[in-house]
Amino acid sequence: MNRVGQILTRFALIAMCALGVASAPAMAQTNATSETEILGQGRITKLGDLDFGQVIPGLSGGTITIAPDGTVSTGGTVIPAGGSTQPASFRLEMPIFPIFQFVAYSSPASSDSIVLTLTGDATKTMTLTDFQTDLVDGWRIPFFSGDIDFSVGGTLSVAATQAPGTYTGQFNVVVDLP
Amino acid sequence: MKGWVAFLQSAANAGVRWHRMMLVALCLAAPIALVPQTALAQSSTSAESEAVVVTPLSFIKVEDLDFGSIIPGTNNGWITLSPDGTVATTGGIVVLSGSSQAAEFAGYGAVNQIVTIRLDRNRYNLTRIGGTETMRLRRITIGSVPPTTLGTNIRTFRIVSPSGAFAFRVGGQLRVRANQAPGVYETQFDVTLEYQ
Numbered sequence: 001m002n003r004v005g006q007i008l009t010r011f012a013l014i015a016m017c018a019l020g021v022a023s024a025p026a027m028a029q030t031n032a033t034s035e036t037e038i039l040g041q042g043r044i045t046k047l048g049d050l051d052f053g054q055v056i057p058g059l060s061g062g063t064i065t066i067a068p069d070g071t072v073s074t075g076g077t078v079i080p081a082g083g084s085t086q087p088a089s090f091r092l093e094m095p096i097f098p099i100f101q102f103v104a105y106s107s108p109a110s111s112d113s114i115v116l117t118l119t120g121d122a123t124k125t126m127t128l129t130d131f132q133t134d135l136v137d138g139w140r141i142p143f144f145s146g147d148i149d150f151s152v153g154g155t156l157s158v159a160a161t162q163a164p165g166t167y168t169g170q171f172n173v174v175v176d177l178p
Numbered sequence: 179m180k181g182w183v184a185f186l187q188s189a190a191n192a193g194v195r196w197h198r199m200m201l202v203a204l205c206l207a208a209p210i211a212l213v214p215q216t217a218l219a220q221s222s223t224s225a226e227s228e229a230v231v232v233t234p235l236s237f238i239k240v241e242d243l244d245f246g247s248i249i250p251g252t253n254n255g256w257i258t259l260s261p262d263g264t265v266a267t268t269g270g271i272v273v274l275s276g277s278s279q280a281a282e283f284a285g286y287g288a289v290n291q292i293v294t295i296r297l298d299r300n301r302y303n304l305t306r307i308g309g310t311e312t313m314r315l316r317r318i319t320i321g322s323v324p325p326t327t328l329g330t331n332i333r334t335f336r337i338v339s340p341s342g343a344f345a346f347r348v349g350g351q352l353r354v355r356a357n358q359a360p361g362v363y364e365t366q367f368d369v370t371l372e373y374q
Contacts, residue, residue, distance in 0.1 A: 158231065
């Protein structure tokens with residue numbers, strides 16, 4: 001095939017790709033995956049979940065709070081009963097360009113709330129709100145700062161008559177890199 | 179002539195094949211190269227939050243007993259999953275690191291209160307889902323101090339935590355044959371805890 005023919009073929013192939021080629025190759029083929037990740041402007045990896053350990057409601061219930069630095073405090077008659085308590089921890093990776101990158105923690109914020117549901121009975125819930133973080137908004141120079149680790153804590157409301165069991169919930173952590 | 183046509187034919191086939199491989203490669207690359215890359219102004223990931231609520235005289239399962247992802251060895255052997263999570267094997271069995279988890283239970287009594295714990299059996303058979311093959315589970319051990327084997331005989335323990343809330347882990351020993359059929363094996367075991 002001459003050069004013009006080759007170029008035309010390549011464009012044709014690209015166009016076909018974008019539209020979605022339906023025909024299957026006639027030959028036997030094995031799949032191999034090659035992964036390249038383009039960071040774009042950043043990636044957050046979760047290092048640990050937000051874990052309240054065992055919690056005793058006590059006579060009137062109340063709240064249990066885990067601060068981003070791991071400190072546990074309670075309100076009402078709630079007693080932290082042990083197990084592993086930890087704030088959720090994350091690692092923010094940024095490419096070295098742009099040289100100056102503004103980092104702003106976005107969510108979950110102190111006014112956001114999520115619901116933890118009892119394993120096996122989704123009607124039993126606890127509310128997790130007042131999210132706090134130790135990620136300080138501001139300009140960073142990724143080349144010098146490297147990966148930024150930060151934590152997120154929150155306050156869990158426990159009712160006096162909270163049904164016993166394991167409660168779990170999910171939340172998304174978002175950091176703006178405008 | 180015929181030979182030449184044949185050559186062209188095979189060259190064309192080779193060319194087609196090459197283009198098809200190129201096509202696949204381009205398709206794999208397309209999501210990155212061809213889709214306009216929106217400027218990522220946000221980075222996000224998801225996380226989980228968990229809390230175990232214990233109320234007076236409650237008894238809760240926090241984690242199942244999970245031996246994880248197992249590669250049978252060259253001989254029949256055993257996997258010992260200790261209550262503290264450590265894994266030991268015989269027979270050349272490999273357990274993928276981080277895939278196993280000791281069972282965990284929690285409850286809430288009073289400090290120095292006695293509790294009794296028993297199981298519905300001393301040994302269990304895990305059965306392959308969708309099949310009949312089994313794996314033997316024995317020596318179910320509670321992470322008390324010192325560790326104790328649980329079974330149909332009642333075991334007595336004392337709650338030592340000042341709040342009266344407690345948690346304990348349970349491990350066990352699983353038999354894996356060298357020719358163990360691949361798949362997911364499971365069984366249920368009942369843990370009965372009574373506050374005295």
